[in-house]
Amino acid sequence: MNITRAGFVLLIVGLILLMNASSSHVSGHLTVNYGELDEGESQSYVILTAPVGPANMCIGLHPKNPFSDLPPGFNKYDLTDVPVHMKFTDPNNNTIAEKDVITPYCFDVNFEARGVYTVHVTNNGNATTTMPLGVIFDFHNPENREADKYLLSIALTALGAAITGAGFAINFVSKHRKQQKP
Amino acid sequence: MDLALLKAEIRKVWGRPTLELAVGLVFFISIATVQPLFEITTVGADFYSVVTETLVRITSTQMLPLVILSGILVSLSFARDYEQGLMQTLLSLPVSRTSIFAVKFVAVVLPLTLLSWGITLFIMVMNYFTAASGLLVLQVSFWALPVIFFAVMFYAGLASLIALALKKTITSTLATVLAGFFVWFITTLTPEVLGPIADYLVFTPYSAPLWALKRLFGTRPLSEPGLEMNLPPWGFFILIIFYAFVFLVPTYIYFTKKFEVKE
Numbered sequence: 085m086n087i088t089r090a091g092f093v094l095l096i097v098g099l100i101l102l103m104n105a106s107s108s109h110v111s112g113h114l115t116v117n118y119g120e121l122d123e124g125e126s127q128s129y130v131i132l133t134a135p136v137g138p139a140n141m142c143i144g145l146h147p148k149n150p151f152s153d154l155p156p157g158f159n160k161y162d163l164t165d166v167p168v169h170m171k172f173t174d175p176n177n178n179t180i181a182e183k184d185v186i187t188p189y190c191f192d193v194n195f196e197a198r199g200v201y202t203v204h205v206t207n208n209g210n211a212t213t214t215m216p217l218g219v220i221f222d223f224h225n226p227e228n229r230e231a232d233k234y235l236l237s238i239a240l241t242a243l244g245a246a247i248t249g250a251g252f253a254i255n256f257v258s259k260h261r262k263q264q265k266p
Numbered sequence: 267m268d269l270a271l272l273k274a275e276i277r278k279v280w281g282r283p284t285l286e287l288a289v290g291l292v293f294f295i296s297i298a299t300v301q302p303l304f305e306i307t308t309v310g311a312d313f314y315s316v317v318t319e320t321l322v323r324i325t326s327t328q329m330l331p332l333v334i335l336s337g338i339l340v341s342l343s344f345a346r347d348y349e350q351g352l353m354q355t356l357l358s359l360p361v362s363r364t365s366i367f368a369v370k371f372v373a374v375v376l377p378l379t380l381l382s383w384g385i386t387l388f389i390m391v392m393n394y395f396t397a398a399s400g401l402l403v404l405q406v407s408f409w410a411l412p413v414i415f416f417a418v419m420f421y422a423g424l425a426s427l428i429a430l431a432l433k434k435t436i437t438s439t440l441a442t443v444l445a446g447f448f449v450w451f452i453t454t455l456t457p458e459v460l461g462p463i464a465d466y467l468v469f470t471p472y473s474a475p476l477w478a479l480k481r482l483f484g485t486r487p488l489s490e491p492g493l494e495m496n497l498p499p500w501g502f503f504i505l506i507i508f509y510a511f512v513f514l515v516p517t518y519i520y521f522t523k524k525f526e527v528k529e
Contacts, residue, residue: 089282096290100297109302116306127308132316134303134393175396198303199396200313217306230302233392 088255091247098240105237108221108228110136115147115218120161121207129217131201135231138194142218143170143205144187163213164188169206175199184208187215198232268365275373279343288378291331293385299327303393313399317406318483320393324386325410326476329417330450332382333472336418337425337442339374344429345438354527363522371514375422379415386410409482412503416510417475421446423513430521468494471509478502 121127146162164187171182175197195201205215221228280288300323305316347353347370356366390407425442432438453472457464468477479485481499497505 089285092286093289096286097293100290100294104297110304114304114306118308130307132303132305132307132313136302136304175398199398219304219306233302236392 086251088248088251091244091249091251093244094240095244095248098237098242098244101233101237102241105230105233106226108136108224108226109230110221110228111223111225113147113218113220115142115145115216117214117216119214120212121205121215122212123207123210126204126206127215129203129205131195131203131219132199133195133201134198134233136195136221136229137225137227137231138192138222139228140190140220141172141193141203142188142190142216142220143168143185143203144189144213144215145218146188146214146216147218161212161214163209163211166207166209166211166213166215168215169208171202171204173202173204175201190220193219196231268361268369271361271365272369272373275343275369276377279339279373280377284339285381288335288381289385291335292328292382295327295331296324296385296389299323300389300393313394314402314406314483315486317390317394317399317403318479319485321386321390321406321410322476322479322483322485324389325413325479328382328386328414329472329476330446332378332414332418333421333446333450334443336374336378336421337446338439339378340371340422340425341429341438341442342435343370343374344426345433345435348429348433348527349435357527363525364518367518367521371422371426375415375418379411379418382414382418383407383411386414406483409479413475413479413506416506417471419510419514420471420506420512421449423510423517427513427517427520430517430525465493468492469497469505471506474502474505474509478506 116129118127118129144164144166146164166187167184168187168189169182169184170189172180172193174180176199180193181191193201203217205217207213207215300320303316344353347356357363359366387407387410390403394403421442424445425438428441428445429438432441449470449472453467453470455464455467460467467473477494477497478499481494481497481502
């Protein structure tokens with residue numbers, strides 16, 4: 085395979101990746117809830133994520149289900165104003181935030197690295213409660229695109245374009261030289 | 267196998283714009299199926315299921331384009347050479363028929379498998395490679411290689427049989443594409459249409475490679491578990507190896523013993 089073709093293949097891959105990675109694929113509100121938390125009990129959530137940028141994380145914010153006829157607070161374990169201790173760590177196990185808060189508690193986070201973020205929550209209240217964890221992204225915010233993939237796509241596109249250009253130039257020069265030779 | 271012949275065949279089959287189109291098509295389809303990594307679980311839940319489910323999804327999406335591509339390329343390789351008279355030249359060379367058959371087959375199957383697996387590996391590494399999960403991603407992605415290889419071998423075997431039987435480029439290419447679509451189409455039929463026989467569709471050449479991966483990784487079935495749970499992962503691997511050779515062996519025997527070029 086000559087250099088022009090190799091560059092062109094790289095350019096195709098880069099452009100397709102750029103098309104995919106230049107827009108945000110995480111948008112809106114995602115909430116998960118795993119069982120109930122007794123008094124003094126702790127729970128850990130694991131967030132497996134790409135570097136998708138800024139978001140708003142909420143501990144103990146119960147989602148409203150518009151498709152359900154159940155009134156808010158129907159579940160006796162969906163309590164608010166519960167004192168909890170929270171700890172948020174990044175993929176390198178560095179603590180980003182650790183404090184005592186009252187639910188629902190929302191705070192800004194920035195997912196800068198690909199990997200596993202962890203949220204530890206301890207129920208310091210005097211009743212059993214569910215403890216949902218929600219992550220809210222802006223709708224189609226370009227800042228929420230996958231940063232590393234976007235950079236890689238730009239690098240591949242630029243490299244592909246450069247190699248293709250170099251290939252064309254080499255071909256042109258070698259043809260020109262051949263024509264000049266008697 | 268004659269290496270010079272193989273090199274020439276690869277250059278002929280994968281000439282411009284076949285490689286570019288194949289890379290573009292397979293990469294576009296694969297990347298479109300992968301969601302960005304964003305999942306909230308508990309500590310007990312692991313990274314493994316996320317990685318394996320994505321690998322199965324990528325392989326599953328790639329299957330139909332690979333079926334069509336391998337079919338077209340093999341039938342072009344055999345039937346076009348026959349129509350253009352190149353087959354007669356090849357058979358008159360001091361090279362055995364086994365070598366010619368192997369060269370024509372390998373020139374399509376090997377690059378197509380490597381292309382597909384390379385793209386799968388690239389996407390998996392790009393999405394899931396971290397310091398903690400790197401080895402897992404590589405180990406899981408490795409299994410796509412034999413599965414894709416045997417699946418492509420099956421369709422290439424079918425395509426070579428059709429091409430050698432029909433001997434016309436356009437006719438054999440169309441017949442191969444139709445055969446590929448048919449093999450895919452029957453797997454989409456539901457028990458309401460087919461009745462109880464639909465349970466056996468997991469053992470068809472299109473579904474078996476995907477079920478080999480799913481059973482190997484223990485992926486959660488989307489619906490009620492069926493007959494696929496009765497066959498262990500290695501059973502599915504034996505089945506796809508059987509499929510890989512089911513058309514290849516008779517085609518090879520026909521090509522080496524009976525095949526003649528008519529003036």
